[in-house]
Amino acid sequence: MATNLATKAVKTEEVLEEVATELVQEAAVDSSPTENAARPEELRLLEAMLFASTEPLAQAALAKRLPDGADVKALLEQLQADYTLRGVNLVRVADKWSFRTASDLSWLMTCESTETRRLSRAAIETLAIIAYHQPVTRAEIEEIRGVVTSKGTLDVLLETGWIRPRGRRKTPGRPLTFGTTEAFLSQFSLEQLGDLPGLDELKGAGLLDTRLPTGFNVPIPSDDPSLREDEDPLDAGDTLELALTVPVEPEGEGEK
Numbered sequence: 001m002a003t004n005l006a007t008k009a010v011k012t013e014e015v016l017e018e019v020a021t022e023l024v025q026e027a028a029v030d031s032s033p034t035e036n037a038a039r040p041e042e043l044r045l046l047e048a049m050l051f052a053s054t055e056p057l058a059q060a061a062l063a064k065r066l067p068d069g070a071d072v073k074a075l076l077e078q079l080q081a082d083y084t085l086r087g088v089n090l091v092r093v094a095d096k097w098s099f100r101t102a103s104d105l106s107w108l109m110t111c112e113s114t115e116t117r118r119l120s121r122a123a124i125e126t127l128a129i130i131a132y133h134q135p136v137t138r139a140e141i142e143e144i145r146g147v148v149t150s151k152g153t154l155d156v157l158l159e160t161g162w163i164r165p166r167g168r169r170k171t172p173g174r175p176l177t178f179g180t181t182e183a184f185l186s187q188f189s190l191e192q193l194g195d196l197p198g199l200d201e202l203k204g205a206g207l208l209d210t211r212l213p214t215g216f217n218v219p220i221p222s223d224d225p226s227l228r229e230d231e232d233p234l235d236a237g238d239t240l241e242l243a244l245t246v247p248v249e250p251e252g253e254g255e256k
Contacts, residue, residue: 042070043079050079056096122153127162131184131196132219135166135177135231154178162187167231177231193221 045066050057063072076097080090088099101109119127126149129141142149157163162184168174180193190196199218227233 039075042066042075043082046072046075046079050090050097050099053098056093056098058096062097119156120153122149123156126153127157130157130163130178131180131193132221134179134221135169135228136179137169137175137177139175141178160187165234167227167233168235170230170232174232176234179225193223196221 046062049062049065059072059076062076063070066072066075076090080092083090083099087102087105089102090097091100125145126141129144130136133140133144138149138154154163160183161181163178164181166177166179169177184190185192198220199216202218
């Protein structure tokens with residue numbers, strides 16, 4: 001009889017332990033929805049603030065707008081993990097947080113545009129003189145135009161690739177001589193330099209005064225790329241010097 005009572009007591013204790021365990025588990029289950037409901041809401045608030053901000057936000061600034069007791073650090077880490085494989089990532093830069101385009105998709109955000117720049121009157125006149133009178137030096141350009149040509153004007157034309165240094169004139173100071181390039185012909189749809197408009201065509205287009213001085217003529221440019229008798233080849237350092245020249249915008253007319 002005593003043995004039976006002891007056995008029953010043990011079984012009762014085991015049952016009570018199982019009931020207590022079940023109650024603890026039920027309590028944990030009952031409380032989890034509240035905690036889980038609060039965390040997603042905090043994540044939503046955090047996500048909204050980061051998306052709406054035009055600049056990265058510090059953790060302290062984010063904490064001020066979140067409910068009291070929110071673990072901002074843990075929330076940021078979870079949000080960062082959630083966005084790891086998405087097109088937008090949550091990144092930390094200089095102790096501040098912001099959404100950025102995923103690095104492997106940055107090429108989608110690249111915008112290529114062609115900048116159209118209008119040549120100044122000085123550059124157009126200089127280009128025309130080089131085209132018709134090549135090979136020609138800067139001093140010769142200035143003599144034809146009657147004004148000083150700024151270095152910036154030649155720099156702009158060199159940058160376009162429409163002119164190039166041909167050689168050096170066999171005169172004191174050995175100035176550079178300039179000529180046009182294949183890019184010039186391509187730009188103006190010319191098969192050869194001989195296709196440039198002549199005197200009659202320029203008059204017909206209204207580009208020349210009909211009352212020209214006696215003996216005035218338009219030179220016929222040559223397509224021969226070889227150096228003339230009065231030209232020396234470029235020096236070894238000429239190409240490097242031109243490559244290192246920083247293009248300068250012409251200052252209006254650039255002359256005085």
